[in-house]
Amino acid sequence: MTLHADDLDTELAAERTHLDRSRASLRRMRERAEVLYRTGDTISGDPFAAESLGVALSRRIAELADDPDTPLFFGRLDHSDRTEHADNAGTSFHIGRRHVTDETGEPLVIDWRAPVSRAFYQASARDPRGVARRRRYGFAAGELTGFEDEHLTDGEELGTASRILTSEIERPRVGPMRDIVATIQPEQDDLVRADLSESLCVQGAPGTGKTAVGLHRAAFLLYNHREKLRRAGVLVVGPNTAFLGYIAAVLPALGELDVHQHTVDGLVAHVPVRAVDTAVAARVKHDARMADVLHRALYGMLVRPEEPVVVSDGSARWRLSAEALRRIIDDARREGLPYATGRERVRARVASGLRRQAEARGESPGEAWLRKVGRSAPVREFLDTCWPSVDPAALVARLLGDRDLLSRAASGLLTEEEQDAIAWPAPLRTLRLDKAPKAAKFTAADAVLVDEAAGLVERTASYGHVVVDEAQDLSAMQCRAVARRSEHGSLTVLGDLAQGTTPWAAARWADSLAYLGKPATEVVALTTGFRVPGAVLDLANRLVPALEVDVPPATSLRADGTLAVRPSADATADLPAAVREALAEEGSVGVIAPDAAVAACGAALAAAGIAYAAVDDLDAAERVTVVPATMAKGLEYDHVVVLEPADIVAAEPRGLHRLYVVLTRAVSRLVVLHSAPLPAPLTEPAAV
Numbered sequence: 001m002t003l004h005a006d007d008l009d010t011e012l013a014a015e016r017t018h019l020d021r022s023r024a025s026l027r028r029m030r031e032r033a034e035v036l037y038r039t040g041d042t043i044s045g046d047p048f049a050a051e052s053l054g055v056a057l058s059r060r061i062a063e064l065a066d067d068p069d070t071p072l073f074f075g076r077l078d079h080s081d082r083t084e085h086a087d088n089a090g091t092s093f094h095i096g097r098r099h100v101t102d103e104t105g106e107p108l109v110i111d112w113r114a115p116v117s118r119a120f121y122q123a124s125a126r127d128p129r130g131v132a133r134r135r136r137y138g139f140a141a142g143e144l145t146g147f148e149d150e151h152l153t154d155g156e157e158l159g160t161a162s163r164i165l166t167s168e169i170e171r172p173r174v175g176p177m178r179d180i181v182a183t184i185q186p187e188q189d190d191l192v193r194a195d196l197s198e199s200l201c202v203q204g205a206p207g208t209g210k211t212a213v214g215l216h217r218a219a220f221l222l223y224n225h226r227e228k229l230r231r232a233g234v235l236v237v238g239p240n241t242a243f244l245g246y247i248a249a250v251l252p253a254l255g256e257l258d259v260h261q262h263t264v265d266g267l268v269a270h271v272p273v274r275a276v277d278t279a280v281a282a283r284v285k286h287d288a289r290m291a292d293v294l295h296r297a298l299y300g301m302l303v304r305p306e307e308p309v310v311v312s313d314g315s316a317r318w319r320l321s322a323e324a325l326r327r328i329i330d331d332a333r334r335e336g337l338p339y340a341t342g343r344e345r346v347r348a349r350v351a352s353g354l355r356r357q358a359e360a361r362g363e364s365p366g367e368a369w370l371r372k373v374g375r376s377a378p379v380r381e382f383l384d385t386c387w388p389s390v391d392p393a394a395l396v397a398r399l400l401g402d403r404d405l406l407s408r409a410a411s412g413l414l415t416e417e418e419q420d421a422i423a424w425p426a427p428l429r430t431l432r433l434d435k436a437p438k439a440a441k442f443t444a445a446d447a448v449l450v451d452e453a454a455g456l457v458e459r460t461a462s463y464g465h466v467v468v469d470e471a472q473d474l475s476a477m478q479c480r481a482v483a484r485r486s487e488h489g490s491l492t493v494l495g496d497l498a499q500g501t502t503p504w505a506a507a508r509w510a511d512s513l514a515y516l517g518k519p520a521t522e523v524v525a526l527t528t529g530f531r532v533p534g535a536v537l538d539l540a541n542r543l544v545p546a547l548e549v550d551v552p553p554a555t556s557l558r559a560d561g562t563l564a565v566r567p568s569a570d571a572t573a574d575l576p577a578a579v580r581e582a583l584a585e586e587g588s589v590g591v592i593a594p595d596a597a598v599a600a601c602g603a604a605l606a607a608a609g610i611a612y613a614a615v616d617d618l619d620a621a622e623r624v625t626v627v628p629a630t631m632a633k634g635l636e637y638d639h640v641v642v643l644e645p646a647d648i649v650a651a652e653p654r655g656l657h658r659l660y661v662v663l664t665r666a667v668s669r670l671v672v673l674h675s676a677p678l679p680a681p682l683t684e685p686a687a688v
């Protein structure tokens with residue numbers, strides 16, 4: 001059904017009125033929360049309750065913030081009178097980023113995560129779910145400019161031909177990543193709304209929306225399990241700080257302010273990182289066998305009791321034989337508790353054993369007696385000798401700094417060469433075992449080992465849900481660090497085996513999922529690309545056969561976009577002209593260069609008077625960013641200029657994978673500038 005121009009104007013005016021009303025109501029909701037916040041401590045007599053109320057209200061105020069540039073609603077569902085979904089028959093809902101109600105509590109906007117909103121993403125002409133009309137709104141700078149209708153029960157559906165959908169997907173990308181609530185696709189929605197108990201692994205080609213899906217799933221789960229997840233927490237793990245900066249605004253824009261976002265390095269930052277490993281050492285340290293080596297090293301600190309424990313108090317003496325002490329230690333070991341808990345268990349059992357002796361003599365010592373005996377010098381000495389207190393960083397330093405200890409712990413697990421590769425050249429034998437060594441020069445891989453050791457010593461607190469992005473790059477030991485933090489929760493694992501660039505990148509998801517502690521997780525593929533235009537994807541896809549991974553190829557939803565591969569006598573000298581061309585159009589510009597050429601690229605741009613920002617300068621106002629190839633992962637720019645693909649490939653063992661990442665960052669235009677010949681797979685026609 002097509003609307004006549006007059007009807008259209010009337011409808012548009014009505015929709016604008018609804019938008020104004022919704023905005024006014026949101027403002028009122030916010031003002032009410034502000035008044036409550038200001039008067040909170042007079043309402044609530046007890047200071048603790050007042051503080052909790054204050055925290056809840058200030059969070060509520062922040063959640064109710066209205067960004068004038070972000071539409072309050074983006075869609076509407078009108079249900080048919082005749083639907084079998086009786087609750088919804090004849091109803092109409094506007095769908096937006098959060099609930100907005102009028103003075104009487106009537107909903108003006110329904111949160112996109114509410115169950116009734118699901119039909120907005122899932123209803124189709126084939127399965128209308130009782131939706132007579134789905135409406136999508138077009139906005140410009142917060143103003144409602146138009147709408148598009150699909151009469152689903154009449155068999156009318158636009159799908160991905162929707163103009164509003166395509167213009168949202170194709171809009172220029174300036175600034176940080178934005179939410180996609182208005183245009184989540186059905187296959188993405190299935191993942192976003194998966195149950196909290198379900199762990200998921202999403203294998204998706206570049207730009208298929210993995211990151212977007214992960215962030216929206218976090219927001220969805222927080223909405224549906226607010227109390228549980230506020231208590232247990234939600235964690236997002238990303239590849240580097242530039243990436244985290246890029247995605248940081250998405251969840252707050254959806255009203256979710258409490259999600260922790262970390263790199264894996266940030267997660268395991270127990271010790272300062274002051275040294276760099278050799279490639280061989282790093283590989284060994286990231287290998288799963290190190291978990292067993294550390295376990296052995298830690299429990300190798302236990303010493304078999306050879307002497308009894310004798311505690312005296314005035315004229316009384318109590319005694320536990322070496323044999324009884326050995327039994328206590330063996331039992332505690334068998335119970336598989338964290339090391340520090342095991343130590344306390346041993347202390348408690350020794351004290352109980354001594355109490356039994358006192359009881360046998362007719363005494364009846366109480367809890368205070370038990371505590372006193374447990375802390376007495378003979379019991380302390382016994383524990384310090386036989387189940388010593390261990391600091392995780394000290395354990396790692398001991399292991400790497402004492403070649404004999406390393407040999408004992410790694411025998412049968414690591415080869416002699418592997419042990420030599422990770423052993424520190426200078427021995428550190430005098431190190432205290434119960435204190436972090438201040439002078440030790442730990443590497444990034446050592447920090448992961450310290451985290452593993454910390455998880456052996458004490459149980460790591462688990463989040464309620466963890467989203468891990470670029471998970472293909474995690475080593476076995478890094479996966480274990482994430483597993484400890486999701487032991488009692490679920491996981492959303494996002495990644496692309498074809499984009500694996502670390503020396504330990506996963507070849508199969510089954511391996512990563514096992515290390516992540518969720519081996520039964522289903523792997524779901526996303527193959528529709530929303531970022532990279534078809535022409536650019538065709539070029540990048542030429543690399544896929546050479547990447548030696550079994551992944552489904554991506555297709556692009558975007559017919560727009562251009563690709564230019566330009567031979568050049570001096571690519572760096574030609575860079576400013578290519579950047580100027582891009583600047584003549586709307587959107588962000590990313591210059592992605594081999595790491596070693598970043599300084600020269602910056603100098604060439606500066607000499608040409610082109611202002612640019614570094615990739616980790618998150619607040620920069622410049623439209624141009626110069627990005628080292630190794631930092632490009634997860635990022636995107638409207639216009640990308642890639643310099644010297646051959647040098648990007650040659651710079652590292654998995655250089656072709658790196659190039660695949662680099663070539664798939666462009667939203668609308670990619671220019672490849674090269675003076676060296678292109679890497680061979682790029683010159684061959686696409687096999688996929």
Ligand SMILES: Nc1ncnc2c1ncn2[C@@H]1O[C@H](COP(=O)(O)OP(=O)(O)OP(=O)(O)O)[C@@H](O)[C@H]1O
Binds near residue numbers: 178531
């Ligand atoms: N349904 C959608 N509607 C609109 N835009 C979308 C949709 N899905 C994804 N996008 C956009 O496509 C771009 C790529 O998404 P995202 O970064 O999540 O992909 P990715 O799979 O994580 O990519 P990569 O593996 O290359 O890092 C983003 O700008 C995102 O907002």
